[in-house]
Amino acid sequence: MELNGGQALIKALEMEGVEVMFGLPGGAILPVYDPIIDSPIRHILVRHEQGAGHMAEGYAHATGRPGVAMVTSGPAATNIVTPLCDAYMDSIPMVCITGQVPLPAIGTDAFQECDTTGITQSVTKHNFLVTAAADIPLVVREAFHLATTGRPGPVLIDLPKDIVDPQNPASAMDWYWPSDTDVTDSLPGYRPNTVGDPARIRAAAELIVASRQPVIYAGGGILKARAAEALRELAALTGIHVVTTLMARGAFPDDHPLCLGMPGMHGNYTAVTSMQRSDLLIALGSRFDDRITGKVGGFAPDAKIIHVDIDPAELGKVRRPDVAINGDCRLVITELVKAVRALLDGGATQPDRSAWRSTISGWQEQYPYAYEPHAEGDSLKPQMVLEHLRDSVPEDTILCSGVGQHQMWASQYWKFRHPYTWVNSGGLGTMGFSVPAAIGAKVGRPDRMVWAVDGDGCFQMTAQELVTATAERIPIKVAILNNAYLGMVRQWQEMFYDERYSEVYLSPDLPDYVKWAEAMGCVGLRAESPEEVQPVIDKANEIDDRPVVVEFRTDSREKVFPMVPAGRSNDEIQVPAFQPPPSTPGG
Ligand SMILES: Cc1ncc(C[n+]2csc(CCOP(=O)(O)OP(=O)(O)O)c2C)c(N)n1
Numbered sequence: 280m281e282l283n284g285g286q287a288l289i290k291a292l293e294m295e296g297v298e299v300m301f302g303l304p305g306g307a308i309l310p311v312y313d314p315i316i317d318s319p320i321r322h323i324l325v326r327h328e329q330g331a332g333h334m335a336e337g338y339a340h341a342t343g344r345p346g347v348a349m350v351t352s353g354p355a356a357t358n359i360v361t362p363l364c365d366a367y368m369d370s371i372p373m374v375c376i377t378g379q380v381p382l383p384a385i386g387t388d389a390f391q392e393c394d395t396t397g398i399t400q401s402v403t404k405h406n407f408l409v410t411a412a413a414d415i416p417l418v419v420r421e422a423f424h425l426a427t428t429g430r431p432g433p434v435l436i437d438l439p440k441d442i443v444d445p446q447n448p449a450s451a452m453d454w455y456w457p458s459d460t461d462v463t464d465s466l467p468g469y470r471p472n473t474v475g476d477p478a479r480i481r482a483a484a485e486l487i488v489a490s491r492q493p494v495i496y497a498g499g500g501i502l503k504a505r506a507a508e509a510l511r512e513l514a515a516l517t518g519i520h521v522v523t524t525l526m527a528r529g530a531f532p533d534d535h536p537l538c539l540g541m542p543g544m545h546g547n548y549t550a551v552t553s554m555q556r557s558d559l560l561i562a563l564g565s566r567f568d569d570r571i572t573g574k575v576g577g578f579a580p581d582a583k584i585i586h587v588d589i590d591p592a593e594l595g596k597v598r599r600p601d602v603a604i605n606g607d608c609r610l611v612i613t614e615l616v617k618a619v620r621a622l623l624d625g626g627a628t629q630p631d632r633s634a635w636r637s638t639i640s641g642w643q644e645q646y647p648y649a650y651e652p653h654a655e656g657d658s659l660k661p662q663m664v665l666e667h668l669r670d671s672v673p674e675d676t677i678l679c680s681g682v683g684q685h686q687m688w689a690s691q692y693w694k695f696r697h698p699y700t701w702v703n704s705g706g707l708g709t710m711g712f713s714v715p716a717a718i719g720a721k722v723g724r725p726d727r728m729v730w731a732v733d734g735d736g737c738f739q740m741t742a743q744e745l746v747t748a749t750a751e752r753i754p755i756k757v758a759i760l761n762n763a764y765l766g767m768v769r770q771w772q773e774m775f776y777d778e779r780y781s782e783v784y785l786s787p788d789l790p791d792y793v794k795w796a797e798a799m800g801c802v803g804l805r806a807e808s809p810e811e812v813q814p815v816i817d818k819a820n821e822i823d824d825r826p827v828v829v830e831f832r833t834d835s836r837e838k839v840f841p842m843v844p845a846g847r848s849n850d851e852i853q854v855p856a857f858q859p860p861p862s863t864p865g866g
């Protein structure tokens with residue numbers, strides 16, 4: 280069957296099982312947009328290419344399937360660099376297709392030419408500049424293979440116009456569909472190792488069984504590897520507590536008795552301090568990010584480290600592991616469970632950990648997340664708004680967030696009970712992530728309620744995608760925690776720059792968020808007093824046929840606690856002023 284390159288690209292996406300893609304056309308990618316008219320693939324037309332990228336990410340977060348975005352050359356390609364970097368930092372499987380000027384024009388500063396593969400080289404797992412129409416099916420298969428296997432990540436395919444344009448003879452190709460072997464044979468240098476070394480797994484099991492104060496440090500890799508079930512088994516067998524990083528919220532249920540919740544700069548006291556005092560950290564799909572470790576030299580000084588990761592480059596990157604296991608988290612944890620069970624069945628006894636358990640529950644009792652209650656005349660407490668929202672939605676609701684204080688409060692105050700219910704920009708910290716990511720998540724999981732918790736600053740960066748949501752009938756719900764500030768930056772200026780507030784004030788009422796929402800075809804609601812909070816949430820939850828935006832006027836002065844100031848040791852964790860100060864460093 281003879282096809283042109285544009286048709287081949289769309290057919291290849293269909294063969295890969297793509298059901299939806301997010302994008303916006305333009306000159307160089309026109310020939311690939313034409314066959315979309317005849318394809319069963321749903322295309323969602325965004326208002327800005329950054330939106331397409333974050334939607335693809337949100338879709339991937341919520342479904343585990345690769346998100347697909349397609350945009351034209353030049354400014355469109357540069358507009359999608361941020362989502363590529365975001366997906367790269369958070370290991371999100373994504374395939375991005377960009378148009379390019381015709382091959383003979385490359386390097387001539389042609390209209391809307393940019394060096395897309397050069398620009399995106401460091402923010403993609405791999406990228407391709409395709410030079411022949413006949414290569415398209417193989418490149419597409421390779422791209423999906425690379426994006427979804429090993430450590431997942433974004434892969435970009437740059438398509439020069441002449442090889443996809445039916446007007447050009449260079450676009451003609453004979454259709455074929457490469458086999459799995461064709462794909463692996465064509466990537467001889469790419470063989471991600473999934474199976475952990477049995478001797479190291481045994482060594483890890485021995486460390487676990489001998490430890491007195493162990494903590495499981497679960498990262499986003501648990502979700503990528505679909506290892507949540509295996510993790511529960513390991514915790515149940517060993518009785519070891521689990522912390523879930525910002526990227527792993529939902530990987531282990533918050534209502535599990537062994538769950539300690541989020542560690543890190545704004546993690547809870549118990550999660551931070553139990554890691555700090557542990558004698559064994561079992562790091563599973565986590566990468567010792569600086570937001571977790573604080574000052575690396577002072578991090579968990581007495582802990583031995585077991586580190587399991589699919590990416591060998593992570594092992595020893597920040598902290599030297601005592602046992603390093605390269606492999607897929609699900610497979611390795613399953614083997615680890617067997618190895619621990621074999622030791623216990625063989626008569627090994629675990630030391631008495633009751634003192635450790637009671638220390639942990641003492642910390643939990645003394646230092647829960649807490650905020651001062653609302654005082655008459657004050658604006659809303661953001662934490663209170665989140666508690667109401669959390670308690671008013673189905674427990675499998677997907678929660679997305681932007682970046683800033685609202686993100687930290689959302690992660691702290693939500694109760695995640697299921698994997699893949701938290702969609703968030705962790706590594707890159709991209710303001711503007713939440714609205715498009717929520718759209719992508721809702722497209723992937725139309726059966727679920729999807730709420731985006733956003734900041735007023737973040738919302739202003741990508742709100743226009745609500746036009747996309749209305750036009751495409753994607754009924755997401757957005758809660759803006761409007762504190763009239765770039766709040767997280769304001770918090771740092773208050774605490775570390777002598778309250779010198781430089782360029783962080785936005786405004787409580789410019790723009791008018793309700794009118795803006797309505798102009799975009801959404802329902803717009805607002806709550807200013809505590810009595811209004813529950814009724815607007817109930818109203819928003821009832822609306823199912825269009826997007827809803829609820830503005831909550833929140834207290835500008837509220838700060839996120841606990842906090843480990845950047846670059847300091849986790850021993851220096853600061854709790855809110857009304858809680859008893861930790862007696863010794865780290866309690
Ligand atoms: C694209 C981008 N620009 C700047 C920043 C730096 N930054 C981090 S949080 C933040 C403030 C966010 O303000 P808002 O959305 O209102 O959230 P709040 O902290 O007030 O809850 C800024 C400017 C960023 N993370 N991303």
Ligand SMILES: [Mg+2]
Binds near residue numbers: 734760762763764765
């Ligand atoms: Mg704000």
